[in-house]
Amino acid sequence: MQSMRRRETLTDQLTRTLTERIAAGRYMVGAKLPSEQEMIGEFGVSRTVVREAIAKLRARGTVATMQGVGAFVVQQEITKGFEIDSGSLSAVQEMVSVLELRIALESEAAVLAAQRRTPAQLAAMKAVLQEMNEAIARGEDAVQADMRFHQQIAEAAGNPHFLKLFNYVGELLIPRARLQAVRLDNTPMPDYLARVQREHEQICYAIERQDPEAARAALRMHLSESKARLQRSLAQMGA
Template identity: 80%
Template sequence: MQKMRRKETLTGQLTRTLAERISSGQYAVGARLPSEQDMIAEFGVSRTVVRETIANLRANGRVTTRQGIGAFVMQQDKSDGFQIDTAGLSAVQEMVAVLELRIALESEAAVLAAQRRSPEQLAAMKAALADMNEAISRGEDAVQADMKFHRCMAEAAGNAHFLNLFNYVGELLIPRARLQSAHLDNVPMPDYLARVQREHEQICYAIERQDPEAARAALRMHLSESKARLQRSIAKLVS
């Protein structure tokens, strides 16, 4: 049984592993991917990680899903379309550029979420916040709970394209940005996470009140704070 290592998010690792198998032909075009249970057994991950991985592969055009049957490998288009160079994300400047993309994307998703969210979707956002609080109390980095919150918000926007783009951009950026912000800004990780969590709560509260402009403002403040922290890191590196 191949276990995934926690050098990066489990979803990111599993997405990369399955994408490599598709590219190498191990999973041929038209072939059905292993079942959720088979992947859980092989990689030692949760059902949530498997489902998030399939969502990422679907967003990247690598698989298509058939309800009740599974995920199937798609013919890969030779023109890759929009992609972010993951190697470049080791540079703080590039993370700032991608974060600016997230600000534009997610601020509008927050507006739509405030207008369209269902009680169930609001409950899912609150559950993600509770998961993050629990992870912080255990001394963990809370990356998965952080991503879950933003993913739930994107889903509540009621437009699948927001969710697909977040699955791609968020998976690339959140873990790297968190490590850079906390480390280079000389902030203890628990204090950094508590601040991030307060920003999440403001977003959730605005969406709960169904106040689109407050949701937009809270989301922009949250991600703009992250951008400012990264820019301070750049200033320290070049000084």
């Protein structure tokens, strides 16, 4: 693999290397890819870069992931699917554009989740919210729990395509958007997380009541607030 010097191309370089190895049969169908830690050590990249590369391969249908287990090759014939250039997400305007996509996608997923969620799925959402509360109390950023909460909504929608698309878009955007909003808006992280958590609780409550329109409104408000924060950041930068 060529030297990874430019941060904006790290994900694309790692994705290309893994793709080439899969196509060449180094990782056969059914084989487990190296762990995150192994790839970090081999390629000298961050955990975020590894996760973004795996998200790209999953969006293409090349790999599938099992939480707590890893990523597995599901096909060697590489097909070009929907893809967002991760390097472009360094620009706040591009993050705003992707947030608009999430608003359209997830507000409808929330409607279906309110109609279709099972008691077990609702319990899983509440468990993730509790996990987020505990992480916030410890002074952590709770990014992964945030991801899982939105994943639970997409899963409860009962349509696997919602979950697949969210997994791709969400893993690329959520950590970047959060850090950018906090950095440029000068918001203390605990205050920011407390506000986000209140928005999450409103979404969960609407889904618990099985109120589709309230769920849609709460989800749309949550992501629209994120979009507004990023747009304020743009204004501060004179964009």
